[in-house]
Amino acid sequence: MRMLTKIPKQFYFFLSAIFILNIIQSSFTQLIFDEAYYWYYSQNMAWGYFDHPPMVALLIKISSYFFNGELGVRFMSCVLSAINIILLWLMIDNPKKNDYIKHFFVLIFSMTLLNAYGFFTLPDTPLLFFTSCFLLTYKHFIKNPNAGMSVLLGIFMAALMYSKYHAVLVIFFVLLSNLKLVQNKYAWLAVFVALISYAPHFYWLYENDLVSIKYHLYERPNGAYSFEKYTLGFFVNLIAVFGLTFPFIYKALFKTKGNNLFTKALIYLIYGVILFFFISSFNRRVQTQWIIIICIPLVIIVFNYMLQNKQALTWVFRLGLINTVIIIYLRMGLAYQPLLFNFYYETHGNKEWAQAIEDEVGKTPVVFENSYRNAPMYSFYTDGIPTFSLNNYMYRKNQYSIDNSEERIRGKDVAYISKYINDSSFSYEREDGGLYKGKYIPNFQSFRKVECIVKDTEITLNSDENITLKVFNPYKESIELSKLKFAVTYMDNYKIPKETLKITPEAVDPNTAILKQQDTTNFSFHLPKTKMENIGYFRVVISENNLYFGLNGKPIPIK
Structure with a gap:
């Protein structure tokens, strides 16, 4: 608490502005499909889910206790992102930092995905937050290792793994930067606490035949290697996450030396993640959000570099302001589509198509073929009408393949929506050109778990x-x-x-x-x-x- 009281009031002014902006954005922006899918997770809390560990579902469940609608999905993301900014600030030791608070906030706000995960609720949201918790705790641990700090470090390691499986990279590369931890009894205590805390998810994996591990390692969709789509796309992503400031971001990284164990851990984490996904790019397309974790250590490294280099301070601030203006405009476009000049994103038109189908079928349960995206989105915007994603051999398995959603519609009259239907009874065309074709099936029977x-x-x-x-x-x-x-x-x-x-x-x-x-x-x-x-x-x-x-x-x- 003493550290928090030392933070200047100006810092809390900027922080409050961002928090309020994220709350407003959350309230007036429709869900994206992944958020609807994770909302569906939260309707049946468990220690694990087909694609991810359960932390994202827990955040949504907690949010739903405070609000309804979209804010009932995103509220905790707004809270965590605000606390995350404080944690990042506390990891910066430079005594001059209080004179450059606005530069700090421009740096953070100008990072595209770090900005987006200030309100979107996705597995990367808690991953970013607990990475900061883990790094701040590790910073104090290497100064004064003790039992209390070990327990806290172990809890945050488990929380990282409960957020997303990619978290293993954070833990591995930080530990790799300090191999003497192998001889540290308090480090082993932290590992023990982490394993005990993570045991419920291990048991869930065992009970579900390691379904998540098998999917991510062996069953994810893939394609023939393409340099443009895979490896070149990976380098484009490294630029996209920082926008116009990217030259100074990476220059700061190249110029920073690991003169102490904490800075060394940050450098190992950044280069380790980049190297891991660079190698992965020769096998599959690396999604932009997979590398977002490097934003956390880079905020610390870049801001410290800015405080030592006037040119970097000036240019990151200027280019960051341009990034900020663009990002604010795009965020407005997420809520109000006409600003994006006829470009339709996932946040546009979902209420409308869900309402149009409900007007046609009433409260009849709806089966969406090959769409774990449409099924939860429809249920969310129709106050929980039962849905099911019927996955055929041209698609992939998902949470609907392992839960009891099939039982909710078995034997009932359903509205069946699929692009494979030729004799449709009804249809609805979205404004972006998507077409839903449907028909009615009495006494629906499927046995997809055979x-x-x-x-x-x-x-x-x-x-x-x-x-x-x-x-x-x-x-x-x-x-x-x-x-x-x-x-x-x-x-x-x-x-x-x-x-x-x-x-x-x-x-x-x-x-x-x-x-x-x-x-x-x-x-x-x-x-x-x-x-x-x-x-x-x-x-x-x-x-x-x-x-x-x-x-x-x-x-x-x-x-």
Whole structure:
């Protein structure tokens, strides 16, 4: 508290202005699709979710206790971002800093994504906050390691990992900068506290067959390497996160030496993250927000450099003001689309299309095929009308694949919305050109959790070898085989579906007519012949009640 009272009043004036701006922005800007998805997380609190750990859901749940609507999703993001600015200020030791408060705020506000995560509620929001908590605690820990500081450090390490799996990079590179910690008993105490605190999520992963880890490591969509899209795009992102100030941002980094353990940790963290994602860019497209974590240590390094270099101080302030004007204009455009000259972003028109569909279908539950984005957005803007994302083999699994949302609409009359519908009963065209086509399905039945299990060994394409197939029915009721159709989907080396061919597996027991509840039934089949080339994988898929084939089996490599 003593440190907080030493902060000048001018600092709190700027901080209050940013906090109020973020509150106003949050209230008048519609959700983006990822926020709606994480709002859906928060409707059923758990220790983990398909794509991410649970911290983002917790923030939304807490926000909902204070407000409704969009602010009920974003309030805690506004709070954390304000506290984060204070934490960054406390990590700067230069005695001249109180004379350059406005320069500090221009530096922070001009960083594009750091600005956006001041109100958007995404996993990176708590990741940024707890990175600052972790670094500030580490700064005090290396000066005076003790049990209390160790416990606090361990708690923040766990909080980082509860925010986003990328947090492991923060912890790893900071520890790598000070290998003597291996001999420090208080460092080991911090690790122990972190592991104990993180144990509930470890258990959730175990209970859910490591679904999140498997998705991020093996099942994320990918494509053929492209220098322009992947590696060059990565370097563009390194510029985009800082806007016009980027030359001075990186010059400050290059000029800063690791003369003490804390500065060394900041440098290791920045270069480590950049190197990690540079290497990753040769395998997949690096999303801009993945590298946002470098903004935290760079604020400290750059501001310290500005205080020592008048030219940098002047130019970062000038260019930062230009960035700020552009960012404020774009933020206004997020809430009021005409400012963006007919450019439609995710924050535009969601209430309108949700209302239009509700006007058509009333309170009927809605099934969106291949859209974990539209399903929660519709539910949010229609006061919780039940929705479900039915994922077929041309899409990917998500939270709807592992939770109980399918049970909420099973056996009910539903409105079914899909781009694959030819005989639509209704449709709605969004202002940005998106088209929703729908029809009504009575007594809706889907069994997307049925698993097709094939031994994970390479199988020769177009061979006649007999393949064993185990089909597990996790439901509490039996499923008639007559309602199911089986197929094999061939995929290229990037797991993109190329051809789907029907098969008729033979049951080991010829009298088999049902898949028994919560039981495994054994079959055998042959891979269907194909003329397709460059086939890398296949998966066994099931269509129930004439729906599109699902994602029932995992990709199996083909020779």
